Amino acid sequence: MEHQMDIHPHHHDWCQLVFSTSGAVRVGTDESTFIVPPSRAVWIPAGITHAVTAIEQAELRTLYLLPSLLEESIWSGCRVLEVAPLLRELVLQLAIELDERIEARREALLTELVLDELKRAKPLSLGIALPRDARLRKLCQAMLEAPERQHGLEAWAAEAGASARTVSRLFREELGTSFAQWRSQVLLAHALTLAARARPMAHIAAELGYANASAFSAMVRRTVGMPPSRFFASA
Structure with missing residues (x-):
């Protein structure tokens, strides 16, 4: 399917691999959200409630598998996988x-090769944890929807109807991180989708609300300890 999609939360009795051949998508579950460019896919186990949203116009591809085909315990949770050219084709x-x-016979051969490629696919740590507290979840969803808004903790907390002190405490208790650290993860996830389309650094910085590329580079260095060019290459 190719459009500005918004697939509402649902679940089913089969496993699912979802990725886009063009355009970035966001896959959300009760516990995490995953922002992935075309070279990545999200694995969703059977029974997990999830929603899919196109960050931009996207051409979505989904692969459905019976849970019995992949019995290893590593497939029991959501994960981001690298989509090799062979798996994509x-x-x-x-x-x-x-x-x-x-x-x-041909369907069986293709299916066996798909399963082998899935088992070989490299897992990537690109998930963003989501809280259960309603106030904090509202704030986190707002930041995911508008990563370019360079508001501080006080402004975001006011929109969620809570004090900055309360929001700061909830981040630590529910997500084990600070507001600034969680927000940096969101910015990096969005930056990866832009970098995957070979956008120049200045464009990525502007898209994410930074006044210039230097300020964006400083955030990346502070968060992951390396310059953006190296981080995007390694990720």
Whole structure:
């Protein structure tokens, strides 16, 4: 499907691999949100409630699998996976051939190769934890929707109907981090989607509300201990 999608929270009895061949998407669960560019995919186990939103116009691809096909415990939680060129082409080819009534033997061969590629796919730590407290969750969702808003803790807390002190405490208790650290993770996740499209550093900085590329670079260095060019290459 190709549009500005907004798939509301739902769950099903099969596992799902979701990624976009163009455009970034955000996949949200009760506990985390994942912001991924086209070269990444989100693995969603069976029974997990999730929603999918296109950050920009995107062409979504989904792969559904029975839970019994991947019995290892590592598949029991959501995770971000690197989409190798072969895995990407296999998913695209399956979609075409299933529409054309693929023969059973060929479907079995393609499926076996997809499963092998999935097991080889590199996991990536790109999830952003979400809180359960309603006030803090409202604040976090607002920051995810508008990462370019360079508001301080006091301004965000006021919008959520809580004091800055309360919000600061909730971040520590529910997410084990500070407001500034969590916000930096959100900014880095959005920056990765822009970098994946070869956007220049100045453009990424402007998109995220920074006055200049130097200020953005300083945030990246402070957060991950390396310059943006190195961070984007490693991520």
